[in-house]
Amino acid sequence: MLEVHEVTKTYDDRAVVNAVSFDVQPGEIFALLGPNGAGKTTLIRMITDILKPDSGTITLNGAAVGGDLKRRIAYLPEERGLYRRMRVTDALSYYGELKGMSRQAARSAAASLLDRVALRESANLQVQALSKGMQQKLQLCTALIGDPKLLILDEPFTGLDPINVQLFEEVLQERRAAGATVLLSTHQMNKVEQLCDRALMINRGHMVLYGEVREIRRRYAGHAVRLRASAMPDSAPGVTSIAEINGEHELTLASDATPAAVLRALLDRGANVESFALSSLPLEDIFVRVVQEGVGLDRGQSGPPTVDVPLRSGGAR
């Protein structure tokens, strides 16, 4: 289990990561979310022991990260790079050797990983001869070689075609099934909804959301309703926007509006409502609201904000 406790990192008297705490269970895919510049990369660099926190602790299965434990942590960074002039097999087995494998074991592991991502036929090519997508698959393999216990992936799906996206998802599920802890940092919220059990969102170094993905969506459900109506007014009190989706109307509610009050207002304005249901907001909309509208932040504080969604340290599903 990965445990991050009260971790803080400061640059030039500015807290880039401020008292962040969370845990990720074995066999769990955990989302690390946040806008650009939120402090995600710094947090990941501290988890991978590239940077040292100013305060707080980071442990993996009870031991502080670093030392030989580093070999059990793999990281696929957003800014990807490979040795372009190396052969595919050599590049991959090099990472295996750096993780403490013998040369023979590294080459054997490299061969099976290349098989898994359908790169076997390119094994003897130079890396620079591969397409961008193939290089990305190779980069994933460099993270997977050595059977890491903690796998950190930063925007792994960027630039991949749908088939390779599916391949990456399958590989992640396989690692989860094998008991690995997976930390996924992405802006693709649909992937978070699809793959992740829990999520942490940070903004300007502070935790702003933390909990199960379903719980987060349920918490924000009250702010949107979906209805089917044959006659529909253009506006209504407490409604900030109306969108038509597949013959239904999705109404986004103002933060002080309640669904019952909105329904009453619609009926008063002559709407012929056939169906009415609370709509759970897509995670993407929650992300935007939290970042742009400061939802969940205690604006009375200049320091660390409070967290809107109750903290729940859920286990693996």
Place this chain on the structure above:
Amino acid sequence: MKFSISRALTIARREYRTTIRRKAFLFSVLFTPAYFAFVMWMSIKPQVDEQVRALKNFNTLGVVDSSGAFASVPDEIRSEISPDENPFQRAAPGAAAPKAPAAATLFRTRVRVLPDQAAGEAALRAGQINQLLVIPSNYLATGKLRRYALKNNLFSSAEERPVSRWLVRALLAGSVDSLRIERAARPSRGMALYTLNREGQFELKDSSRELLDFLLPFMLGMLLSMCIVTAGQYLLQGVAEEKESRILESLLCTVSAEDLMAGKLIGLGGAALTLVGCWVAMGAAFSAPAALFAQLHFTPLLIAAMLAYLLLGFLFYASLMTGIGAITNNIREAQQFAFMFTFANFVPFIMMRAILGRPDGSLAVGLSMFPPTAQTTMMLRLSAPGSAVPGWQIALSLTLLAVTAVFTLKIAARVFRVGLLMYGKTPNLPEILRWARQG
């Protein structure tokens, strides 16, 4: 993360193999010595050829003597180019160079006395004579002469020396005996120079040895510099390329910055040693003065000092280059920063004349104590003819270099650790100093 020698060696192996398999490495091995040989050949050969050609074509000298001092002139001028002056001259057949040097090349010029300047100029224009020497009536009082030629070759004065000797012989002819005339024409031809050797004995300084006396310090200093600078360039390029191509982040998740830096120092230092080793081997195997190498006198002190300066100089420069590679954003920026440090390594060559002329002078001693120039200067001093560098100077120089190298290595490791993942603006000096403190 603790430093791991096995990870460092894995990195070193990759760095070494990748570097020596590059086409650029093979190109450097083969073409750098060829390029230097070509440049030297191009700079010396035309001059020698011009000198030989000028004397070869100098068949007839016209003389108009209005002074009457050259009444009974020798009708022939003999001149020669010695093998020392013409390194391209082939040795005598069957001779094993350089023990049996080739004989001097002899040239003869006929002297034709002409009645006046007009006749002389006409003969020159008609091609009957190659040059015209006009000796005015007041020559003995003023020493002034006029020489006429059809072409003005700024770079050739080959004909001047034999004409001067002829003038001496002609002036003295009839006044003194022929032996004195010969001595007056070339008074110091047979002068032997004895200089104090390292053992404190006066030793005959022969002309063939002179080349070796120059070659040894130059060669050792240059090899040391090339090795250090090449390794530094490999490091600079390697770090800058890895930073530019964003490989480092995934690498640093697996290894520590110390593993990475140590691996690069070992691997790329080894690649530079291999490169210079290939040059030495090629030089010994193919160059004409191969036998000269056999005569070079490498003392144990010289070899030990060379190894010590090589190691410490490499550590110093390689650390600098690694740090520069880490703080810059791309290879072009890195090379701009590195230039001033690389240049310092070659400063002793610019001042070589002063250093070899006075190996124990204050300039030479000062440069051999200053870490950026210490290794090259001390190599020049140690191998300079007749130089006896005091032991305390070597010890002090090595100590200063070692302390500086270790200090630079530590600072570079800190800057390397922080700078590797910093992209965008190149840091200013205060920022670099802060990295050095915090890294």
